[in-house]
Amino acid sequence: LQMAVLNPELAVLDETDSGLDIDAMRIVADGVNHLMSPDKGLLLITHYQRLLNYIKPKHVHVMMDGAIVRTGGPELALKLEEEGYDWLVESLHGGAS
Structure with a gap:
């Protein structure tokens, strides 16, 4: 939600996947992917590879x-x-x- 409202040039997502089940993770990833564009950057901090199945680094x-x-x-x-x-x-x- 913050990414959509603030529309930053660089978004930092620190362990966004923490505590999310697989369905919630897909919803978050879909939202992030929808908001990204070639002129925006994303620093995604995670301990697990699973989120990277949906947000491709x-x-x-x-x-x-x-x-x-x-x-x-x-x-x-x-x-x-x-x-x-x-x-x-x-x-x-x-x-x-």
């Missing part, structure tokens, strides 16, 4: 300890969903956990 960034530690495309979110974060932590610490 161009870029995926992973933050740890306040820093972006990995950047990729939608495939990065899928890998995290399938494999968790351990592989990423290990790669950042040279194989040591």
Whole structure:
């Protein structure tokens, strides 16, 4: 609703999917997708890949300890969903956990 009223150039959605069931998530995603256009940006913060099934990202960034530690495309979110974060932590610490 705020996106529709304020019409921002950049919208920040911080864990918008928290507590939503799948039907509510689809409704929210449909609304966000409807409001987006090529001249608008969206920073979508989520811990789960499921929302990205409905709001398709161009870029995926992973933050740890306040820093972006990995950047990729939608495939990065899928890998995290399938494999968790351990592989990423290990790669950042040279194989040591």
